[in-house]
Amino acid sequence: MKPKLFNYFFSGFAILFFALSLQTTAQETEKYKHLSSDLVTIFSKTLQEERKIYIHCPRPDSTNRNKKYPVLYLMDGESHFDMLCQYTEYLSRWDVDKMPEMIVVGITNTKRTRDLTPTESNLNYFGKPDTSRVSWMKPSGGNEKFLQFIKNELVPYIEHHYKTQPYKILAGHSFGGLSAINCMLTHPELFDAYIAVSPSFWWDNDYLLTLAKRKLPQIPLTNKTLFYSDASEGISDSSSFHTNLLKFDSLLTNSAPAKLNHLYKYYPTETHMTEPLLAYHDALRFIYKDWKKNDKGH
Amino acid sequence: MKPKLFNYFFSGFAILFFALSLQTTAQETEKYKHLSSDLVTIFSKTLQEERKIYIHCPRPDSTNRNKKYPVLYLMDGESHFDMLCQYTEYLSRWDVDKMPEMIVVGITNTKRTRDLTPTESNLNYFGKPDTSRVSWMKPSGGNEKFLQFIKNELVPYIEHHYKTQPYKILAGHSFGGLSAINCMLTHPELFDAYIAVSPSFWWDNDYLLTLAKRKLPQIPLTNKTLFYSDASEGISDSSSFHTNLLKFDSLLTNSAPAKLNHLYKYYPTETHMTEPLLAYHDALRFIYKDWKKNDKGH
Numbered sequence: 059m060k061p062k063l064f065n066y067f068f069s070g071f072a073i074l075f076f077a078l079s080l081q082t083t084a085q086e087t088e089k090y091k092h093l094s095s096d097l098v099t100i101f102s103k104t105l106q107e108e109r110k111i112y113i114h115c116p117r118p119d120s121t122n123r124n125k126k127y128p129v130l131y132l133m134d135g136e137s138h139f140d141m142l143c144q145y146t147e148y149l150s151r152w153d154v155d156k157m158p159e160m161i162v163v164g165i166t167n168t169k170r171t172r173d174l175t176p177t178e179s180n181l182n183y184f185g186k187p188d189t190s191r192v193s194w195m196k197p198s199g200g201n202e203k204f205l206q207f208i209k210n211e212l213v214p215y216i217e218h219h220y221k222t223q224p225y226k227i228l229a230g231h232s233f234g235g236l237s238a239i240n241c242m243l244t245h246p247e248l249f250d251a252y253i254a255v256s257p258s259f260w261w262d263n264d265y266l267l268t269l270a271k272r273k274l275p276q277i278p279l280t281n282k283t284l285f286y287s288d289a290s291e292g293i294s295d296s297s298s299f300h301t302n303l304l305k306f307d308s309l310l311t312n313s314a315p316a317k318l319n320h321l322y323k324y325y326p327t328e329t330h331m332t333e334p335l336l337a338y339h340d341a342l343r344f345i346y347k348d349w350k351k352n353d354k355g356h
Numbered sequence: 357m358k359p360k361l362f363n364y365f366f367s368g369f370a371i372l373f374f375a376l377s378l379q380t381t382a383q384e385t386e387k388y389k390h391l392s393s394d395l396v397t398i399f400s401k402t403l404q405e406e407r408k409i410y411i412h413c414p415r416p417d418s419t420n421r422n423k424k425y426p427v428l429y430l431m432d433g434e435s436h437f438d439m440l441c442q443y444t445e446y447l448s449r450w451d452v453d454k455m456p457e458m459i460v461v462g463i464t465n466t467k468r469t470r471d472l473t474p475t476e477s478n479l480n481y482f483g484k485p486d487t488s489r490v491s492w493m494k495p496s497g498g499n500e501k502f503l504q505f506i507k508n509e510l511v512p513y514i515e516h517h518y519k520t521q522p523y524k525i526l527a528g529h530s531f532g533g534l535s536a537i538n539c540m541l542t543h544p545e546l547f548d549a550y551i552a553v554s555p556s557f558w559w560d561n562d563y564l565l566t567l568a569k570r571k572l573p574q575i576p577l578t579n580k581t582l583f584y585s586d587a588s589e590g591i592s593d594s595s596s597f598h599t600n601l602l603k604f605d606s607l608l609t610n611s612a613p614a615k616l617n618h619l620y621k622y623y624p625t626e627t628h629m630t631e632p633l634l635a636y637h638d639a640l641r642f643i644y645k646d647w648k649k650n651d652k653g654h
Contacts, residue, residue: 082398082400082401082509082510082512082513083398084396084397085397085398086397087394088394088395089392089393089395090394090395090437092390092391092392092393092441093390093438094387095387096385096386096387097386097387098382098384098385099382099383099384099385100380100381101380101381101383103380108383113388139388140390140391140446141442141446143390144439144442148438148633149630151629153629154627154629154630155629156630211380215382219382329452331449331451331453332452335446335447335637339633339634
């Protein structure tokens with residue numbers, strides 16, 4: 059028996075050694091360097107609370123250490139900051155070259171509905187009073203205060219600590235889209251371009267459509283840019299989501315100052331949550347459609 | 357003079373203190389956590405050289421520690437790894453939910469033309485002999501050896517070290533697209549789905565179109581998926597780039613086994629370098645068009 063057992067053992071070891079010698083092993087394992095960004099916590103005097111802000115800067119340009127960049131301010135930073143960093147980085151690569159390098163500032167939420175709605179309202183998505191006991195709709199109506207925070211605290215902070223050009227974009231989705239358009243209507247001087255992906259016009263009985271009707275003919279929007287879009291919302295839930303976008307688009311076409319650059323995109327085969335992937339890309343391409351690398355300014 | 361000077365100083369300090377009290381300061385600054393991925397260096401016996409590989413895994417699922425994931429193998433990792441990580445992460449989020457979480461493996465280049473072309477050739481983009489003294493076209497024709505590296509070394513390495521499902525995708529752009537289709541034709545068993553963004557059919561007098569014509573009627577492609585696309589190449593340079601894609605699409609429609617799922621997308625307003633942003637997204641959506649979260653398998 060002994061020689062046979064020995065043979066078994068020997069052939070087993072031989073197979074093991076053979077397998078080990080075939081197996082590919084890593085010479086070295088380290089961490090891949092994805093983009094690098096800051097997370098700063100600032101105390102807002104306007105909002106009387108701490109806010110977490112994500113900030114992504116392009117890699118330093120060794121040939122131009124004083125290079126300055128336009129800035130994109132993004133609401134719902136926790137949802138879409140990575141996406142916008144990826145788009146601005148890729149589209150500004152030297153071999154892609156469709157827009158300038160850009161600083162991306164992602165504002166994260168504390169009380170989202172409070173900050174991103176223009177009025178206090180208890181009307182739900184279908185225009186009925188919200189009767190749920192614990193409602194995600196409360197509190198609401200703090201958008202003006204939130205915009206004051208952006209204007210008086212966040213923008214000065216970014217412009218003090220980072221190498222910024224004056225050109226600024228405000229971008230948001232859903233309630234964030236509502237806020238972008240509210241900002242354009244009530245503080246048109248604050249940003250140069252606005253991106254509103256599926257803005258929630260349903261808020262408070264279409265409050266923002268009424269405001270737009272009144273404000274659009276009066277406010278200075280020359281050379282400003284606005285991109286707005288929606289997806290399958292109005293189809294999938296038989297709501298007025300899509301017809302509201304059509305009404306807004308018609309208002310802009312009929313009442314807005316002639317020199318506002320605006321584009322409406324409709325993505326009927328996308329959902330409320332897949333749409334940002336396409337819409338944020340298309341919005342950047344629209345804002346920079348006439349951009350040439352060596353243009354002055356942004 | 358003294359009191360006046362004192363007053364100047366005093367008012368200067370007062371303004372400084374006032375300004376400091378207004379300025380928003382960060383309570384805390386740290387690094388934002390973008391995705392986390394590995395960079396491993398492995399020695400390939402087939403290629404007789406070290407290769408750097410990027411590997412991104414979904415965040416561990418605390419409710420299912422043995423969860424396994426399909427794997428996307430991406431050529432030109434240095435160009436498109438971040439993009440594919442971003443797409444697979446976003447589209448698999450619980451609130452987006454259009455595809456399963458996925459491991460992304462980015463293969464970076466050493467000698468790109470050598471590895472990603474199926475034959476040795478000196479014919480350039482317009483089918484003329486390449487006469488440049490230092491040519492990016494040399495050496496060429498090593499794709500079979502590169503696919504052997506993927507098959508015998510890289511895939512076993514990934515499956516040994518990471519929690520993989522059997523479902524595998526091979527994705528590439530330009531020469532990488534050529535390689536994806538060459539792999540499907542010559543090793544159809546190796547991957548379940550192939551993504552070929554602007555494949556360089558022009559290589560060696562349309563070598564791969566001729567191969568496709570011969571191979572397509574014979575090879576087993578049941579339940580396999582193929583996405584292929586092109587952009588403005590044929591328009592912008594009056595080459596046969598676009599007509600080659602049309603020929604391939606017609607071959608597939610006429611000669612391929614009935615059960616191959618295939619989709620051709622044409623992006624005439626995109627360039628060779630902007631196209632991957634749209635095409636890789638659309639390819640993932642196509643591969644997973646019928647995916648439901650609780651499906652078994654991938």
